[in-house]
Amino acid sequence: MGRRKTIDRDRVLDVAEEIVATRGAAALTIGAVAAAAGITKGGVQSCFGTKEAMIAAMLKRWLAEDDRRFRAAGGDAAAPADRIRAHVETTHSLDEASHARAVALLAALLQTPEHLMAARGWYAGRLGSLDPRDAGGRRARLAFLAAEGATLLRFCGLLSMTQHEWDDIFADIRHLLEPSLAARPPQGKVAQR
Secondary structure, three states: OOOOOOOOHHHHHHHHHHHHHHHOHHHOOHHHHHHHHOOOHHHHHHHHOOHHHHHHHHHHHHHHHHHHHHHHOOOOOOOHHHHHHHHHHHHHHOOHHHHHHHHHHHHHHHHOHHHHHHHHHHHHHHHOOOOOOOHHHHHHHHHHHHHHHHHHHHHOOOOOOOHHHHHHHHHHHHHHOOHHHHOOOOOOOOOOO
């Protein structure tokens, strides 16, 4: 009797992410993943059960990877602006393949609204401690949104940019987080006396 073939879940998730990244979220099916991974549909189902569970596994893996990168960049800092600074550094330093994976996952999440709760929680966690009444908090919030917007525009193919342009944009975003700027009133507003 032959030994039962084991299936590498991470490899199957890699294949699923590649399908979404290259063919779009609508192309993500159990059958497409099975064919691309060289296994049976039953093999994919034995790993994940359903397509929705596979998307949940993709999200869980991405969030764990992102959390490791975020913590390594200083994301455990107590100050909200320092946490945003770690997010900006993490976002800027990702390679193109990682950005493509993130955007692919986001596309899959939009197709499956019940998985949006985890993504919403992630965003709330990154922005939750900022004080929008504080100039530094507003600037940090703007830096966060700029980093996320630049990422989506570039990696969804909506705005073509060279690596130099990408780096230049992130230099501008980092400038928003400089403490000396936090004390200044926003451009066009007069400080109240």
